[in-house]
Amino acid sequence: MAEAEEFRIPIGPQHPALKEPASFSVALKGEKILGVDVRLGYNHRGIEKACEERTYIQDVYLVERICGICSHTHSTCFIQGVEEIAGLQVPRRALYIRSLIGELERVHSHLLWLGVAGHEIGFDTLLMYSWRDRETVMDILTVLTGNRVNYGINTLGGVRRDITPEQAKDALVGIDKLEERTKYYIEVASQETTIINRLSGVGVLSKEDATRLGALGPTGRASGISQDVRKDDPYAAYGELDFKVMTDNHCDVYGRTIVRMLELMESYKIIRQVLKDMPAGPISVRAPRRMPAGEVLSRYEAPRGECVHYIKSNGTDKPERVKFRAPTLANVQAVKYMLKDRYLADMPIVIAAIDPCFSCTDRTVEVNDLDKGDTKVMDWQKLHDYSIDWYRQKGIDFGKMKK
């Protein structure tokens, strides 16, 4: 056959492999990928600006709608920040309930991812099975919160619904079932030849590259980076719970699958602990309408990686500025790198392996305050030092953790 010519093929904004609009323009030579141009921003909804127009309590419900999968992530991340500004002491029971819903959300997100990954490699049976089993956790969430997604359980100063012992018992039955199914999926993923053929060695991202490109969450952990906000900077009840950060050294899509499956097992462990050790007491405290002036950076370990919310308050009942950084924004940089010199057939699974959530990522970029004259330019090193100092003031020393 003659030398194949180079050409560009558009994957997106609308394409069967993508569940949300994003554009990947792939330069191909035959079946080989020469390079990829990523373009985001097709689903920008102006949520940050909308938050500035609403009161804090309205914002809780608005940020919950940033993402359909990790809705609890965003509302908890936001609310933690606001509570920190207000100096609220959230009751321990409320923190436990937040952790519980957060883990259930991780379970449903990871099971959903497993199905999507199966579909991307043309293995629809896995999709049908894992999504069927996912219904179990959706049912638990419905019983606990009243909704399958957008749980609406958070409120400023605590949570809105308590968990009764009967609900906890039902949830445990469901968790037992899910644990059994997850063991089965781990077995399938580690034995089925076509799955291993399609996943291992695909989308390789070494530890050095993962650090350099800022990969987070399961993507980073599959490259051996032991980084998890739940451990590094414990929020909600995670400081009191016993769990491990799952890492893997495969550095490829197979590793990311393994990490997610093992994280599911850890989540079941956490859920059992939370339901067993849940302290008694009130579930919320009264929160003020107006928040004192201040700014805060709140972190949360979403199923897809670290989610960051920045909130600036000016003493009124509305935030002056909010900024959300969804984990996909950090991981999408790595996709371009992972796809280089791979085959076109690997493209869907490599994109899917970061568990992208493009709608959550699409934000405006605003450059302002130039005319005030009090801006200062911080280079990467200064910014790095600043963040270490900032954490040291909060009592967390990253210098020690690095060993």
Add this chain to the structure above:
Amino acid sequence: MTDLFYILVFPGFVFLSFAALWAEWIDRKVYARLQNRVGPPWFQPMADFIKLLAKEDIIPTEANATFFKVSPILALTAAITAFLYIPIWGPSSLYSFNGDIIVILYLLTIPTLCFFIGGWYSTSLYCRLGAVRTVTQLFAYEVPLLMGMLAPAILADTWSLSGITAFYTQHPWYWLINLIGFGVSLVAVHGKLEKTPFDIPEAETEIVAGGFTEYSGRLLALFRLTIDIELVVASSLLAIVFMPFGLHFGPLIGFFLYLAKIVFLIILFSLARTVFARLRIDQMIDFCWKYLVPLALLQLLINILLKGILPL
């Protein structure tokens, strides 16, 4: 007049179309049940077909209209023609001659080439990629398929299907010798039919619908019918070559046995679709040349040696 009846009604176009849509239904239903879904009702493939026939044909302005329109018709014709040479209810087919097994395999290649031509002349990028994949795949599975299919003929020392069935009716247990060839051909036919794990030319998460992306309406309906007919023809061919037993019981029992055999084969196809993920094109080619071709060669060697040893 009889010839016309054979070609158009039974076992030709009308019968074959119904059989093909029915085969698609079995495939979809079994696939769905294995995946814990309900699956479509029995008339679903027919309803899909009729619906597509009623839809508008859209031909892209950039596409070559002649090739775009001709390739589905040519593909369908070739698939139907191939079926006329396959024995169904008895040891002999309607139009039998020495060398018909080669002609059938040749006719079964034509739809694949038509998929390529249709996809290539659609000029869309996804279509072209799909078309190129179709042909790349053809080079991988065609060789083991031919070798696997011809091994039983070598043992029977004839190039006609009627001769092969006559030989295996005479020596009822000799079909067990060809089991390796059966396995090789069964896997290679997955490539021909573009079924998972070899559905690479139609990998929807990569290249949308491959060569069929620009097709719509009647032309797409014809292509889909061709794929279904190919399924039936390929299953019938596998059934007659590798499972040539029970053909001397007369037309009625023979016909039901034939149905049972192709249903069995279709269920095997659905099973493969359920338990395997789609391979990459490079993995598929590696697999065909590294494993299928040596196995097919082994079968040929066994048959050539046995021909000298066995009492024939």
